[in-house]
Amino acid sequence: MQRNGSGATALDEPNETGKRLSSDERRRQILIAAMAVFGTRGYEGATTDEVARAAGVSQPYVVRLFGTKENLFLATIDEALTRLLAAFRAALAADDDADRDPGITEGKAAGKRIGQAYVDLIEVRGLHQTLAHAYLLGSNPVIGAAARRGFASVWRFFREEMGLDADEARAFMAEGMLISTMIGLRIVDDYGSDPQITELFRSCFPTELPHVLDVLPRGTERW
Amino acid sequence: MQRNGSGATALDEPNETGKRLSSDERRRQILIAAMAVFGTRGYEGATTDEVARAAGVSQPYVVRLFGTKENLFLATIDEALTRLLAAFRAALAADDDADRDPGITEGKAAGKRIGQAYVDLIEVRGLHQTLAHAYLLGSNPVIGAAARRGFASVWRFFREEMGLDADEARAFMAEGMLISTMIGLRIVDDYGSDPQITELFRSCFPTELPHVLDVLPRGTERW
DNA sequence: GTCTATACTGAGATAGAC
């Protein structure tokens, strides 16, 4: 996963120069901002104004570009899923068996790479939490339907592209849901304060712990 | 888990008779209603008015009893966690080894009972989803702190009361998060429509599938 | 213990200029 990918520019450098961009470029920036805001506050809790300010544009312009807040959220889910599956596919394809532990099958190694890719997506602020929020809105007629389609597409990746059986796929999804929960919970805030929490935390992020500790949003940070 | 427990009266029989109750009784009714509403819409999406109507009282009275919406949500999380841990403890204690498969250890059997208790809590409408929503609000200073405490208390149950090691506990929590996600997603709505989804669904609810299919909220139902 | 009436605010959406 690219650690300094171009994805995060919108939040790092808000548009304070009043530069005119192509509307596609703007859309992309706004979607980055939207992932962060929706991820933190949820669909209803987030405001289009917060998204707009995070992206460095005016609130009415966000509405203008996406029509409604609901539409913006749908586009945001889509963006998150597209990135998620792209990261998974890249990790699946990256069969760098040169430096592979000889005792490990390629299947196992791919599993590790994909798990790592999932965790690395923490760096796209709000991606995991936005999806988690969407998954909880199943009773919303339009968002719920989109969320179910998205969830199913991840399942299909594990079953068809990665070739896992149903039980393995379920275990993967379960670990993923737990990781998303721990990110949304910001349990990192209590890391070190209580041996139990520390243990819980470490048990969920077995790989690359220092890196994870470094990039996880925490505390009163907005995202 | 009791299938017709006293817990669900508030929603089944709203207070249309104008009866005066003890404020404790009312609080309990309102909390039941609140789990359902918060579970469906989330903290921000839910309105105190919706909760009030579900409980059969007026909106200002809900605010009167709980002070603020935030307070109501905190009380609702607490109610949900109390019920969750009570159900777990009951399942752990119910060592009915009379009809136990002789090839299964008591540890395994307890695990099955507790897993089943978790799934059975679907019948307390919104319980799982309310907790899941709370877990996603980690960046909220007051709700986030409460959510982390609650999550940690479940972890402690698995580790200390149930005696699992960290890896087993993590696996349990992960399965739980997946189940909560599937409930919130209302993936049951697509059950039968697509073999992939059906498989995903069955793989997550291996036990008592017909019962689960029966009690899961679905579609445009409010909760 | 519980209601009705209402004040107040926040936020999505629209109009229209540049």
Added chain:
DNA sequence: GTCTATCTCAGTATAGAC
């Protein structure tokens, strides 16, 4: 492509009666 000004409504909270 983007902004400012503004309309409008929904929703929390308060006041005060019964």
